[in-house]
Amino acid sequence: MNDKQTETSQNQELASERFNLVAKATHDVIWDWDLVKSTVWWNEGMQLIFGYDQDELEPGPDSWYNRIHPEDQERILKHIHDVIDHGGANWSDYYRFRRADGSYSHVQDRGYTIHQDGRPVRMVGSMQDVTAQILSQKARQESEERLGFALKSAQLGTWNYNPASNLVEVDELSSHFFGYQGKLSVTYQESLQSVHPDDRKRIQTAILSAIENKNDGSYSAQFRxxxxxxxxxxxxxxKGQAYFHSNGDLYRFSGIVQDISDQVANQEKAYFADQQATMTIEGTGAGSFLLDISTDEIIYSPTMAKILTGESSLALSRDVFLRHLHPTDIDIRDSAYRHAAESGELNYEARFIWNDGSIHWVKVIGRYLFDKNGKGVSLSGILFEITDRVQAEQKLRSSEEHLRSLIEQAPVATALFVGKDMVIEIPNKPMIKIWGKGDSVKGKPLAQAVPELVGQPFLDILDQVYRTGETYHAVGQPAELNMDGTLKTYYFDFTYKPLLNKDGQVYAIMDMAVDVTSQVMSGKELKKSEERYRQLADELEVRVKQRTNELHVANQELVNSNNNLQQFAYAASHDMQEPLRKIQSFSSRLQANYTEKLDENGVFMLNRMQDAARRMSEMIDDLLAYSRLTTTKGELTPVDLNLIVAEVISDLEIVIQEQNAQIEVGNLSEILGSSRQLIQLIQNLVSNALKYRKPDQSPFIKITSRKVEYEEVTSFSNVLKDNHYICLEIQDNGIGFDEKYLDRIFQMFQRLHGKGEFNGSGIGLALCKKVVQNHHGYITARSKPGTGSTFMVYLPQPA
Incomplete structure (x- = not known):
């Protein structure tokens, strides 16, 4: 190997070592893609950032391809291969990359292509997780959009002054306010020319105070x-805020602007109205005051002290407002003064505690007077007691709450429509169910909340009721409603009731509706049935006439039969007395003369025969009495119940004494009746009270009467319409009975106890009922077993 090759090898080793050091030192994911062998190497960042171990990654580029978000995959692959295929050196892109936990990161990926002999052999790059930056940028963008929407909704314009360029940049709304004709940038001097001359110096002073950082850089002003x-x-x-560098130099002054022309106009109207009211109210006991802000000196009318303290005074300081202000209302006053500092108008209502401890509501109205620099010089105003008004408003709120409660708890569908647009204010649950729209209808006009009503007559009827103030009522009115998701026809009985304010004008309409769909449909079916049976009715009419004649004949025969039967009953009962007396006489003689000659069984049978004869005699007597009542048709006359009861007690004196009974009698009324029958009535009731006593307790009977209203007896049959009624009550402490047997005890021969327990024929209470019916009255009772009984007899009084 020559020296040059050695040097090249050393340089390659050094470069490789540097690459490895960079791969370990960086916080990015470093990758090395061998384009020839189609393998990819990842550094430790793949595990630290995305959670993948080296052994779970595919050896080739699939370790990267398969983890790109499906929506980004085609775009990224096309881009990187375009760079490689066309000899490009650098590649960079943003996309989403899947983490090991399945979530996606936003990444910025950069690669550098290495070429050998003119062809790409390798690409080395780094992948950086920029999710936090992306989300932060998105959140900032959304925040700016929300701010823009809020400013637009509130009709707030924006402005920004750049001291370096001396330009004021404005948005479209601010440009409109100042009349810049669409210009979005003007010089500082040009912006001042838009301010009214009378306000310009004050505004310049306020701006200088802000940009010279004399008041924390804040700025707030009203001007023309x-x-x-x-x-x-x-x-x-x-309103605005100045921003400064650390060395104190201004670099930005920005804020918002709002059109308050309507508000100022209303304030001026209110001020002049208040001034006029001051002159009027002073004469009616209201107080006025003038406060010098620089000296805190207050000038007040003689009545102001009395309004605030309850006592007249010639020497009051400004703190009288605080010393007597109710502690709970301090925040109300402070808030009013903060608002007044900006608007110049003071207006609040609060409670003041008088010297005697009583609490009174007071309304305070004032206005600041400013000097040419915008500094408050004085505060003038009026105050008057409004306790009565506040209490009336509280009563009105209570009344409205009561109305709301009544509507919400109403058993039928009910709603309140307010104003000409019929805004739905208080719909109860049944009404919401009828409309089928849920709670979304609240606060909406009826036509908007229930659009299917448009074109039907209801909205026009409501408008008519609102204009005329006349109640409208309808029965079985059809309505097309989307109650269950399908438009169907329903039928309602409903009432539109107009509600009037204190001036007598309609301000709302109460709607009360009842769904009568089932009844209407039944009525229609009934009408069809009536048509089907009308012909039958015509045919039956002839038969009815024939049958009527037959019934008339049969009725006459029945009357004759009843007369004959009554005569037979009386004769039979009367004729039975003679043989019965002989049975009783002979059995008595047998008992007196031959008892010693009879064995025990014979004596027993003889006693049973006498007992049966006695009961037979009593039954015959009761039947005779009942028969006489049936046939009695005498005129009713005034009768004193005190005399009747006294006679009955006298007749029962021996029984009363034997049973040690106590009878308490109140002051009884005069009634219309028959003395003889009334004696039978009361004697039967008192006898029953003595008979059905408790074995271990002496009888106690209380007899009273009370007057009743005619309405209490209207449900009774056979009453006299032109007469007042009394209720005679006979109360005892006997054994009582279960009220489920109430109807049974007044029937003939009906008994609740065996003959061995209490003797009697079972006719007594039936006789009482007949006497009461003869007197156009009514008899009933209340009782419980073991607690005694009270029999109530309703009888007419003389007209």
Whole structure:
């Protein structure tokens, strides 16, 4: 090997050593692609950055191809092969490369082609992960887009002053504000010429204060701008910030500008209105004040002290506003003063604590007077007590909340439409379900929220109700709605009720709707059925007439039969008494004369015969009483219930004493009735109370009456429409009964207990019911087993 070859070999070894050192030192992924052997070598960066071990990488270029993002693969392969095939030396590109965990990195890849004898034999390069830079750039771009959108939405223009070029760069909106006719760059002096002469010096002073870093470089001012071409004047609000190098030199002054002409005009209108109100309100007890800002001296009207403290005073300092301000409202006042420092207008409402501890709402309105340098000189204003108004507003809010609660909890579909556009304000869940659009309808005009209503009559009806203030009600109105994803016809009963404000004007409409689709469809089916059966009805009419005549004859025969049956029942019951008395008489004689001659079984049968005869006698007596009630048709006359009850107690005196019973009688009313029947009624009820007593407790019976309204008895049949009614209550402490048997106890021969427990015929309460029916009344009871019973008898009073 000659010296030249030796030197070449040494240089190659040195270059290889340097390459290896660079591959280890760099944070990039270094790769070496042998184009002849089609192999690729990767340094340790492939594992450190992308997570691939050397043994899992393919030996050839597939280790690179297969990990390029599918959307980038074709572009990258075409680009790198174009460079190689056309003898290019350098290749560079951006693409996405898959990590070992499956995610993708954004990479910048650069390669250098080595040629030998005019053909490419090798390419060496480095791959750098630039994901963080890409994402940061994207986030910055999105942030700038959002800022631009926000500025455009808020109608804010931007400006930037470059002190090096002495140029003010503006966006299109700022150019429009100043009347630059589309120019986006003007000199600093030219920009000042757009400021109104009366404001120009103040603005120059504010700008110099910012760019000389006298107030942390901040800038805020309101001024009038003169349009460069048509000389129109508009009020602008401008805010900015000056930026300085470390040595204090200004390198940028930028900010925003906003048109506040409408706001200033409204403030001026409000100010003049306030001034007029001041003169008016002073005469009605409002207070006024004037504050000298330089001396803190306050001049006030005599009534201001009383409004703030509750007492008149001739010596007040400025801190009277703070000393008596409610602690909770301090932030309200501070915020109002911060706003006033920018706008010049002071306006706030807050609570003040009087000397006696009471709390009162006060409204404060003021205006700053500035000198030519924009410095506040004085603050003048008025204040007046608004406690009544605030309380009224609180009541109104409470009323609105109550209305909202009523609508939300309404059992039928209900919604409130506000304004002429019928904005949906409070729809409840049933109404939202009918519309089938979800909560997205809230806050939208009805025509926009439920577009299928356009072309149907509802929107026109709502407009008519809003204009006339007249309630509209519809029954079975068809509506085309997309309730379940398909446009179908539904039917509703609904009401549009206009709501009026304090001035009597319609401000909203309440819609209440009931889905009656099923009823309407049923009605239609019924109508078809009626048509089908109409012919049958005509045919039946002839048969009905024939049947009516037959029924008339049968009814007459039934009346005659009932009369005969009643006479038979009375005669049978009366004629049965004679043989029954003989049975009782002979059985008594047998018991008296032959008891000793009978064995035990004979005595038992004789006693059973006497007991059966006794019960038969009682049943006949009750049947006779019931028969007489049925046939009694005498006129009802005024009856004093106190006398009736007294007579019944007298008749039952012996039984009452034997059972040691107590009877408490209240002051009873006069009723319309039959004395004889009422005695039977009350005697049966009192006897029942004595009969069904508890074995271990003396009976206690309470008899009272109360007047009832006619509405309480309207559901009863057979009542007298022109009469008031009373309720007679007979309460006992007996054994009681289960109310599920309430209907049964008033039926003939119905008993809840065996004959061995309590004697009786089972006719007593049926007799009571008949007496009450004869008096156009009603009888019922309430009871529980073991807790006694209360029988309630509704009887008419004299008209």
């Amino acid at each position: 701008a003169i349009h460069k071409h048509n000389s129109s004047v508009r009020w602008l609000q401008s």
